């Protein structure tokens with residue numbers, strides 16, 4: 631399987647996977663897929679309502695299924711969900727199918743970005759619980775092929791530009 635035509639952005643809720651992913655896809659002239667949106671479309675419900683009505687396990691099952699679907703596409707940037715890269719099966723699939731990039735946003739900045747958004751993200755129950763989850767997840771995110779830490783004040787467009795530069799070098803080499 632060619633790994634040069636898919637990019638998977640991974641990282642914690644609020645690190646900018648969706649926003650940066652859209653900007654990156656535009657720059658590369660590639661398609662963009664947001665995994666959370668795909669799952670929402672299958673259920674016809676928001677992430678919050680999927681968790682509430684069907685439970686997290688049902689969400690994770692569909693998330694894994696939608697991840698497989700993305701590996702059938704070429705020239706695509708995938709914004710994963712915050713938990714997608716944690717199960718080993720998902721991680722192995724990503725590592726075999728494309729290039730993974732961890733958006734390594736420090737906790738303080740995540741907190742600044744996500745006030746009042748807790749009810750949309752069922753696993754962001756309180757800052758304390760979310761910090762615990764963030765710490766548990768970091769070792770998994772660090773298994774991504776590349777880690778990119780947004781610079782102070784660097785917006786999603788600028789960050790996408792930096793990732794595009796990194797990828798262009800890699801894509802030329804494959």
Ligand SMILES: Nc1ncnc2c1ncn2[C@@H]1O[C@H](COP(=O)(O)OP(=O)(O)OP(=O)(O)O)[C@@H](O)[C@H]1O
Pocket residue numbers: 641642643644645646647648649650666709710711712743751780783784785786787789
């Ligand atoms: N580089 C950036 N600088 C400042 N704000 C940003 C940046 N990237 C994204 N944001 C803002 O942070 C918030 C969260 O971004 P986004 O929804 O893209 O994160 P996400 O990683 O997709 O989160 P989730 O896992 O919950 O889907 C949004 O309000 C977005 O505008």
Ligand SMILES: O=C(O)C1=C[C@@H](O)[C@@H](O)[C@H](O)C1
Pocket residue numbers: 642643666677710711712713714750751752753
């Ligand atoms: O971190 C997580 O586990 C999640 C992040 C979001 O992107 C959604 O996939 C959902 O809210 C779960």
Ligand SMILES: [Mg+2]
Pocket residue numbers: 647648649664666709710
């Ligand atoms: Mg997102």
